Amino acid sequence: MFSGLHDIGWSSMDHAYGSAEEVPGLLLALRSSDAEERREALSRFYGAVHHQGTVYECTTASLPFLFELAEDVTTPDRADVVELLVSIGSHALDRCDGRYGGSEAEVEAVAAMRGRAETLIGFAHDPDVRVRRAAIPGLGLFIDDVDRGLTVLRGRLSAEASIVEQLLIVEAMATLALRLPEHAEAQAMAWFTELAADSAVAPQTRLAAVVQRARCAPERMGADAIATAIGLLRELDGASVPAEAWCDPPGPVGSAVSGDGAPPQVVAAFEDLERHGQIHSPCTDLLRSFHRTLAAKVPQRTALLAEQLRSLDPGSRLDGIRMSAEVMESWRGDHTRLIMLVAEHLSSAAEQVSAEAAATLNACHAIAEPTREALAEHVAAQYAAHGPDVWFTSQPHLRRSHQEAVQALARLGDVRAVPSILRALDSGDDAWRAVQVVGALPQAADQLTPRLCAHLKSLDLTQALWEMSARSDLAALAALADNSAVGVITATLATAVPHELWSVACSALDALRALGPSAAPAVETIRSLITASDAHVRPAAVAALWAIVGDPDEVMRPLLDLLDDSIPFRISAAADVLAEIGPRAEEALPRLRGLLNHGYEWVQVPCAAALWEIGGDAEAPAVLDTLLQAWEQNPSTANHVVACLERMGPAARPALPQLRSELHHTQRRGRYNSIDNDERLQETSRTLVERLTTK
Incomplete structure (x- = not known):
C-alpha cells in the first residue's frame, strides 16, 4: 500500500498553514491502530489539507492514496475516508461549476473522482452501512454514464432498508438530473412522480421524492406540492426513525474552543456554531432543501413550517424552530403567524425545544412584539417554578431558555426583564449576556447604571480576557446615557490609554460622546487624544469633543x-x-x-x-x-x-x-x-x- 507515496514532492506543495510535507504522515496515520491518532490525523487533514473545503494541489495528490485506504477492508474508519473523498470531490466540483471556474488542482480532483466512479459504486454496495452512507452522495456527482447512474440508484433504493440511505439515494438522483439535465432529467422526474405516489414506500422516502422533484424543476412545482408534503409530514408522526439509526452521537457542547483564556462571548459563539450544525430529525436536511427551493414563497413555507412545528417528535419541532428562524431572518413578509407558532413552544415540556424557541424570539426580536406577553409569562413561570436564581441554574437547557427569553423581553423594552437582569449583574454569572440588552431598558437606568459601573470597575484591563467585557459595559452605558456614569467611563479611558487598549479607549470615547455636555470632566483627556497614533482613536476623540463642547x-x-x-x-x-x-x-x-x-x-x-x-x-x-x-x-x-x-x-x-x-x-x-x-x-x-x- 501507498506505493510511490514518498516519491511525490510534498514539500514543494502548500496547504492552509504552509508546507504540505506532513501529508504522508497524515495518510499513514489514517491506518493507525490507535483510534486517537486516526482522529487527530483526520482532523488535521480537514483543518489544513482540505481547509474549509479548499482543494489544494496536495489535496488532489492525496486522492489515490485515500482511495487505497478506502478500498482496503482492513482500514479502520473506512467510512470517514470515503466521506473525506466525497467532500474533496464535491467542493472541487462546486468551484469548477462556479462563476470563475476551478483551479488546476480542482479540475484534476473532479477528473480523478469521475475516473473512479466504479469504485464509488462499489462503496455504495459495501456491507458497512456507514461506508454506503458516505458514498451515495458521490453517485450523483461523479457518474457520467447516465444510464449506469440511473440503474445503480434505482437498484440501491430497492436494496436499502434504511430510511437514511433511501433519502440519500433520492437526493443523488436529483443531483444527477441537475448535473446532466439533457440526459437524466426526464427519467428522474418520472421516477420521482412514481415514487411519491407509491403508498407502499415509506412516507419519508415519498416526501423526498416530492422535494427532489421540486428541486429539479421549481418552475413546474404545482400548488399541490405543499399539500402533499404536509400530508406526508403527518404520516411521519406514525413512522418515526430511532435516532441511533441516523444520528452520530453529538460531541460535548463547547468542545470546539477551550474555555481557558477565551472570553465567555467567544466560547458561547462556538457553542452556537456547534448547536447550529446539529440536526435532530432524519428529514431535516431534506426539509431544508425544500425550503431553499421554495425561497421567497413565504406563505407556503410558513404553512410547511406550521406542520413541522406540530410534529409529535421533539427533534422535528426543534429543527423546525431553527428553520423558522432562517426564514424570518432571511426573507421579508408577514411573519406574525410564524413567530407566534414559535412562541407557543416556550412552554414545551422538552426544555431543549423551549430554549430554541426563546433563542429564536431573541434573534428575531425586531419582529417579536406579538410575542411579548408569551415571553413575559414564560419568564414569570420559570421564576415561580425555579426561583430567582433560574438565570444561573445548573440545568443547561433551562438556563438557556430563561436567559434567551429575558434577553428577548429586554430588547422589547419590557421592564419585566429587569429582575433577571439585576440578578445576573449582581451574581456575575453570565453577566455579559445581561449587559448585551440593558441598553434597551433606559427606564431602569437608576438600577442598571450603578451595577454596570461596578462591573466595569472590577475588570482587570491589563488582562486581554476582559477587553471584550469592558467594551460591552461601555456600549451599554452609552445606550443608557446616564450622567452618573461619567466618572467611571472617564477613569476607564484614563486606564486604557497608557496600556494602549485602543478598542476600549474608542468605546469609552463613544460612551462619553453619548453623554454630551455632562461629560465635560473628561474634556482634557479627550483633547490629548486628538493626535493619538491609533487609527480609530483620533476620529472617536474628535467626535466626542464636538458632542461635549459643541464648538465648531x-x-x-x-x-x-x-x-x-x-x-x-x-x-x-x-x-x-x-x-x-x-x-x-x-x-x-x-x-x-x-x-x-x-x-x-x-x-x-x-x-x-x-x-x-x-x-x-x-x-x-x-x-x-x-x-x-x-x-x-x-x-x-x-x-x-x-x-x-x-x-x-x-x-x-x-x-x-x-x-x-x-x-x-x-x-x-x-x-x-x-x-x-x-x-x-x-x-x-x-x-x-x-x-x-x-x-
Missing part, C-alpha cells in the same frame, strides 16, 4: 485633516461629525464635494449626507445622484441612504422609483441584511413613499 472652531481643523486621510473609515467618521455641525461647517463643502467621487460607497454616502446637512437645497442634485448610485451599487448602504432621504424632505422626491423598487425585494437587505436594519429600512421607505406622493 475647536474641531474643524482635525475634521478637515481626517477628510484628507487615506483611510475610508476615518473620512466617514469625520463626515458624520460635520453633518452634526451643519451649516456652521461650510468650510468643509469643497472637500466634501470632491469626495463624492471617491471609489468607496461607505465614503460617498456619509459625505453626501454631510453635504446636504451643511449646504441644503443647493447641494440636493449632487447629493441625490451620489446617494442613489451608492445604494444601487452597494445595497448595504440602504439604511444610511434612506435616513438621509428622510431628512431631505421634498427634495428627495426623485428617489421615489428607487424607494418603490426597494420595497419589491423579497430578501432581507440593508446593513448586514439583519432583521432590525431591514425592518427599519422597509418602514422608512414606506413612510417616505407615502409622504413624497402626498400633495
